[in-house]
Amino acid sequence: MGVGVESLVSALLILLSPVVLAIPLSLGWKWWVGSDPEHVHYREKVRLVLDAGLPLGRFRKELDAEARIVNIDPERQARIESDLLFPMKIKHFLLLPGLVVWPLLGLFAALLTIPLMPILRFFEWLLIEKRVLLWIGITVQKITRWEIIGIPRVEDGMKNPDPVLASINRMPITVFLGLFAFLIVTYLPFDTRTVLILSSIVYIILVAFISVLRAATLSTMVFADTGNRRLLPMGTFVEDMMGPWVGVGLIFLLSRQLFYGTELRSGQMFGDPVLFSLTVLLVLYTATMIGVAVEISFFRSRAESIRLEFQSQMIDRYDPQLYLFTRNLGMLRISRLMSLREWVNRGERMELTDIETIMRGSR
Numbered sequence: 419m420g421v422g423v424e425s426l427v428s429a430l431l432i433l434l435s436p437v438v439l440a441i442p443l444s445l446g447w448k449w450w451v452g453s454d455p456e457h458v459h460y461r462e463k464v465r466l467v468l469d470a471g472l473p474l475g476r477f478r479k480e481l482d483a484e485a486r487i488v489n490i491d492p493e494r495q496a497r498i499e500s501d502l503l504f505p506m507k508i509k510h511f512l513l514l515p516g517l518v519v520w521p522l523l524g525l526f527a528a529l530l531t532i533p534l535m536p537i538l539r540f541f542e543w544l545l546i547e548k549r550v551l552l553w554i555g556i557t558v559q560k561i562t563r564w565e566i567i568g569i570p571r572v573e574d575g576m577k578n579p580d581p582v583l584a585s586i587n588r589m590p591i592t593v594f595l596g597l598f599a600f601l602i603v604t605y606l607p608f609d610t611r612t613v614l615i616l617s618s619i620v621y622i623i624l625v626a627f628i629s630v631l632r633a634a635t636l637s638t639m640v641f642a643d644t645g646n647r648r649l650l651p652m653g654t655f656v657e658d659m660m661g662p663w664v665g666v667g668l669i670f671l672l673s674r675q676l677f678y679g680t681e682l683r684s685g686q687m688f689g690d691p692v693l694f695s696l697t698v699l700l701v702l703y704t705a706t707m708i709g710v711a712v713e714i715s716f717f718r719s720r721a722e723s724i725r726l727e728f729q730s731q732m733i734d735r736y737d738p739q740l741y742l743f744t745r746n747l748g749m750l751r752i753s754r755l756m757s758l759r760e761w762v763n764r765g766e767r768m769e770l771t772d773i774e775t776i777m778r779g780s781r
Contacts, residue, residue, distance in 0.1 A: 429676055429691035433698060440511035447511070451501045456488035461498050468502060468572050471744040475575020482577075496578040503573045504587035513586075513593055516706030527707030530618055531715075534708070537626040538716055545630050546724055552731045558641075559736075565642040566732065568740040568758040569649065574766075585713040588632070591657065592712055594664050595628060596621045596705030597698065601671035621705070629712055631656055633721035634728035638758070638766070639738065649743065672698070726762075733759050 451457070463484050467477050474481065485495045545551040559566060573579070603617035635652035642649055650658075676691050732738070738758045744751050755761070 425691045426676060429695040432692065432695035433672070433676075436512045436515060436699070436702070437508070439515055440508050443511040443514055444506070444508060447506055451497045452490075452494055456490060457494065457498060459488055460485055460490055460495070461502065464499055464502055469745060471572065471742070473570050473572055473574040474499065474577075478575050478577075492577060496576075496580060499576045500580050500583045503576060504583050506583075506586070509590045509594075510586055513589060513702075513706045513709070516703035527704050527711060530622060530704075530708055531711040534622050534626060534712070535715065537622055538629060538712075538720075541626045541630045542720065542724060545627075546634065546727050546731075549731060551631065551634055551728060552735065555732060556735065562641070562643070563645075564650075565644065566736045566738045567640050567642050568638040568738055568761060569640045569651070569743050570638055570740070570755075570761075570766075581718065585710075585717065588717070589706070589709040589713065591632075591660055591664065592625055592629065592709040593702065593705040594668060595624050596708065597702050598664050598667055598671075599624055600698075600701045601668065601675065604671075604675060617701075621708075625708070625712065628660065629716055630724060633717060633724045635725075636721065637725050637729045638740070638761070639729060639732060729758075729762065733762065 452461075460481075463481060464474070467474055467481070481495070485492075490498075555566075558564075599621040600613075600617040603613050603620060606613070606616070608616065632653065635656050637652065639652045640649050641652065641655060675694060740755045740758050740761045742753050742755050744753070
């Protein structure tokens with residue numbers, strides 16, 4: 419083994435420090451959202467609606483009345499509903515210390531964010547305006563033979579939607595891509611400075627491509643895999659394609675660099691496991707700052723127009739239908755509502771009478 423036991427233990431402790439900080443933060447989050455019996459009661463009421471597959475807007479009046487009965491204020495209602503729709507896990511709390519040290523890392527993040535903006539615009543032009551993403555979607559559909567349909571998102575009608583929580587929920591993949599790019603580049607035979615510069619370039623390209631892809635697929639469109647009896651929302655499909663590769667890759671690359679660092683990079687800064695671990699945290703929290711910048715400058719301003727444009731392209735190509743996928747007393751039912759084109763023309767809203775007609779038909 420190429421490293422000393424003492425250095426290895428110190429490096430592991432440094433890498434585990436964000437996890438140690440994340441545990442009390444997660445407990446504090448649960449307290450802030452609400453853990454009293456009345457909060458748990460309301461959470462279960464909301465979960466019943468979500469489990470039924472119905473948009474929260476369908477039961478907005480009933481949920482508000484239930485909250486008043488148990489003396490839950492609207493702000494607490496919004497927190498509970500947001501926590502169910504955009505759950506915060508340990509991976510999210512790993513990033514929060516980066517927000518505390520932002521004055522120290524803000525300059526590094528700004529240097530990378532400035533060139534990121536035009537590259538984001540380039541990928542928007544390439545994938546959306548030049549319809550490359552549409553071509554990718556057509557290719558996936560031809561290979562898998564999945565049907566493309568629409569299913570309304572259950573968060574429609576939630577209480578006081580919080581864009582900050584939705585942003586934090588999206589951030590881990592954006593951030594971990596930065597660490598993934600850095601660890602991949604460390605295997606190349608370059609000096610420390612070149613590794614940092616090259617990994618920054620790779621990260622900027624990756625995060626720009628992935629951000630446009632994720633923005634485009636945050637819609638009602640769903641892949642219906644009838645052969646395997648499953649429905650795959652496009653956004654979930656993209657997340658599932660990236661998540662495991664990034665997660666497993668990070669564990670493999672981190673462990674290999676720690677145990678064999680001096681053999682891989684003798685005489686280099688990254689050969690020292692302690693310095694390497696500190697560099698990993700620096701990269702992680704710098705990427706967190708970049709993730710915040712992407713959420714503020716891109717997802718808040720461009721994501722909705724990208725989503726609508728890509729959705730329009732898919733509608734022109736496939737003319738998909740909109741369905742309501744519900745569960746009632748153990749019975750599952752998928753019911754056609756209207757064409758997705760009509761849904762878009764209505765402003766992506768449905769009348770309560772449409773849902774009531776379906777619910778009566780399911781009894």
